[in-house]
Amino acid sequence: MDSILYFFIGFLIMSGIYSVFTVGLNIHWGQTGLFNIGIASFFLLGAYTAAIFSSPSPNLAKYEEYLWGGNFSQLTLLGVDIWFPIILLLSAFICILVAIPLAMVTIRLKEDYLALVTLGLAETLRIVFINETWLANGTRGMYSIPRPFDYINIGNYDYIYFVVVVITLIFVYFIAQKATNSPWGRVLRGIKDNETTMIASGKNVLKFKVEAFAFGAGIMGIGGALFTHGKRFIDPITFEPMLATFIIWSMLMVGGSGNNKGAIFGSFLMWGIWTFTQFLPGFLSDANLRFVFVGLIIILFQLYKPQGIIPAK
Amino acid sequence: MKKLDILLDNKILSLIIIVICLASFLKPWLLINGILIGSLYSLGSIGLSLIYGNLKFANMAHGDFMTLSSYIALTLMMFLFPNSENSTSVGPFTFKYELLMVMPLAVIIIGFMAVILDKLIFKKLRKLNATSAAIALCSLGLAVSIRGLIQFIWGTDSARFPRESKLFWDLPFRIKIPPDMFFCSVVAVIIAIIFYLVLFKTTLGKAIRATSDNPDLARITGINTDRIILYIWFIGGILAATAGILISVQQALITPVMGWKILIPLFAAVIVGGIGNPIGALIGGILIGITGELATGWINPSYKPAVYFFVLLIVLLLRPNGILGNKGRQF
Numbered sequence: 001m002d003s004i005l006y007f008f009i010g011f012l013i014m015s016g017i018y019s020v021f022t023v024g025l026n027i028h029w030g031q032t033g034l035f036n037i038g039i040a041s042f043f044l045l046g047a048y049t050a051a052i053f054s055s056p057s058p059n060l061a062k063y064e065e066y067l068w069g070g071n072f073s074q075l076t077l078l079g080v081d082i083w084f085p086i087i088l089l090l091s092a093f094i095c096i097l098v099a100i101p102l103a104m105v106t107i108r109l110k111e112d113y114l115a116l117v118t119l120g121l122a123e124t125l126r127i128v129f130i131n132e133t134w135l136a137n138g139t140r141g142m143y144s145i146p147r148p149f150d151y152i153n154i155g156n157y158d159y160i161y162f163v164v165v166v167i168t169l170i171f172v173y174f175i176a177q178k179a180t181n182s183p184w185g186r187v188l189r190g191i192k193d194n195e196t197t198m199i200a201s202g203k204n205v206l207k208f209k210v211e212a213f214a215f216g217a218g219i220m221g222i223g224g225a226l227f228t229h230g231k232r233f234i235d236p237i238t239f240e241p242m243l244a245t246f247i248i249w250s251m252l253m254v255g256g257s258g259n260n261k262g263a264i265f266g267s268f269l270m271w272g273i274w275t276f277t278q279f280l281p282g283f284l285s286d287a288n289l290r291f292v293f294v295g296l297i298i299i300l301f302q303l304y305k306p307q308g309i310i311p312a313k
Numbered sequence: 314m315k316k317l318d319i320l321l322d323n324k325i326l327s328l329i330i331i332v333i334c335l336a337s338f339l340k341p342w343l344l345i346n347g348i349l350i351g352s353l354y355s356l357g358s359i360g361l362s363l364i365y366g367n368l369k370f371a372n373m374a375h376g377d378f379m380t381l382s383s384y385i386a387l388t389l390m391m392f393l394f395p396n397s398e399n400s401t402s403v404g405p406f407t408f409k410y411e412l413l414m415v416m417p418l419a420v421i422i423i424g425f426m427a428v429i430l431d432k433l434i435f436k437k438l439r440k441l442n443a444t445s446a447a448i449a450l451c452s453l454g455l456a457v458s459i460r461g462l463i464q465f466i467w468g469t470d471s472a473r474f475p476r477e478s479k480l481f482w483d484l485p486f487r488i489k490i491p492p493d494m495f496f497c498s499v500v501a502v503i504i505a506i507i508f509y510l511v512l513f514k515t516t517l518g519k520a521i522r523a524t525s526d527n528p529d530l531a532r533i534t535g536i537n538t539d540r541i542i543l544y545i546w547f548i549g550g551i552l553a554a555t556a557g558i559l560i561s562v563q564q565a566l567i568t569p570v571m572g573w574k575i576l577i578p579l580f581a582a583v584i585v586g587g588i589g590n591p592i593g594a595l596i597g598g599i600l601i602g603i604t605g606e607l608a609t610g611w612i613n614p615s616y617k618p619a620v621y622f623f624v625l626l627i628v629l630l631l632r633p634n635g636i637l638g639n640k641g642r643q644f
Contacts, residue, residue, distance in 0.1 A: 109633045111445065112370065113584075113633070115373075116371065120618075120625055120626075121622065123577060124619040127615060130615070246453070288465035294461075295458030298450065298451065298453065299451050303434065303438065
């Protein structure tokens with residue numbers, strides 16, 4: 001009975017982490033109409049930033065090749081792990097730092113170009129982290145990454161991390177909701193619906209788009225950091241586009257683009273389908289059929305229900 | 314001559330060209346390899362450019378059409394010629410005669426598949442007046458589905474066509490060419506010329522160019538634009554499939570992700586040449602091939618995809634309409 005409960009908690013943790021990404025993608029696609037198919041790049045940046053900064057310096061006896069670990073995990077205040085929120089914000093900051101110049105180059109052009117550039121960035125970053133072993137241990141990956149509130153002992157650590165994920169998700173949702181309902185968010189929706197009108201009413205559309213891209217990328221960076229401290233192991237293969245980009249797109253499509261609640265609902269639903277179809281009998285549990293399913297979900301929802309299950313108001 | 318002026322106008326672009334010339338002078342064998350690989354990229358990017366220019370969206374499934382064509386050719390070969398593993402290979406090349414027979418068949422299958430997919434998916438999206446990004450998103454979903462299907466049917470391991478190892482051709486200046494690569498490039502150039510003749514010398518080509526330029530006007534003059542779009546998909550599918558099979562012959566390897574990996578250089582080639590400009594895509598493909606190969610002379614070869622990405626970024630920064638200086642509506 002316990003093992004089923006642990007499995008279920010693990011499932012909820014992953015769904016919660018994916019929800020953060022989906023909320024970030026919702027800022028890009030659902031609110032502003034920015035076509036980002038390189039979620040993996042911000043996922044990777046956030047995850048590696050968290051891993052590198054929180055891990056202690058490498059121990060030569062383990063044949064590790066990376067040179068530098070920030071060892072932020074020693075940073076506590078009155079016994080509370082304040083390093084964790086600092087790491088989350090740092091990951092977001094690094095993603096924003098990369099997103100802004102990228103957006104400045106491409107957003108002034110056709111909307112498809114952003115897709116191509118983000119796609120290329122995801123591949124390039126993955127190759128960099130595979131080849132530059134001094135940076136993050138190459139293909140062997142970073143492991144034993146510190147986790148927050150490790151000293152609280154209640155049997156299964158997953159319960160604590162579940163609470164951490166939920167609190168972070170609520171925080172991210174609150175910020176995204178606040179931004180969506182602000183005048184700034186209204187301008188973004190205006191850009192999505194009719195860009196020309198927005199230009200005519202004197203808005204600097206380019207600036208708003210770059211801001212929206214950076215904001216969404218920052219949220220994705222937080223998601224990456226959450227993933228790292230939950231899994232405690234990352235290597236470049238973790239950031240293959242299937243589980244780091246496509247499935248997040250299908251989550252947003254199912255849940256309803258333009259609606260943060262829908263995005264979170266879609267994450268739980270799609271990750272549930274992804275997780276529980278592995279218990280189907282025979283060939284139905286084949287992982288590759290799930291690929292087909294994710295692709296079909298994106299197409300069918302675009303064709304027949306572009307607003308998703310929970311449409312935006 | 315006017316096009317040459319445009320090239321010389323742009324100082325940064327001239328600088329890049331000088332760097333390429335200098336690099337190819339230092340390591341000429343890389344230049345030859347680059348031209349040969351680039352001709353394969355060209356074939357893929359011509360089809361991509363045709364669809365991008367006419368239907369106004371980035372077809373992310375183009376790479377997976379290429380992968381699928383290789384697997385279909387492989388299956389046809391196993392099915393129609395079960396003992397092709399032991400048969401003789403063609404002249405100095407590593408592949409067998411049977412491949413030349415199944416290739417047209419596989420290519421036409423992919424052509425029709427592209428047409429059917431248009432009827433099932435993209436036609437409906439056009440009717441819904443979907444934005445170009447939404448259509449591209451659907452093509453992304455299609456790409457994921459096709460890849461999943463390939464991995465489900467043929468497995469995630471790599472495969473290869475039946476082949477026989479052959480010596481490389483040794484030329485002066487340390488140039489070594491695998492005979493296959495030469496064959497593939499020649500076929501690519503022939504197909505590109507045929508495509509050029511179809512586009513610029515036939516009524517169908519004229520209709521395609523008219524539809525691309527102004528669909529409404531084309532419809533008024535009596536061109537059945539829906540039909541033309543099907544032709545565009547058919548030609549695009551054929552070009553993708555040919556490129557896919559040739560690339561897997563040249564690499565002596567078929568993997569489920571090969572089409573996805575090639576998307577970035579293909580799109581870079583399309584944008585370098587100007588979207589919708591077949592000649593531009595041809596030049597762009599060769600330029601991308603040369604840049605990628607020359608870079609391996611100085612940079613770790615595993616960074617080749619990163620080089621393609623930086624070429625894409627630089628082109629978007631300096632010449633987002635392509636180096637030929639058109640507005641992406643050349644034909």
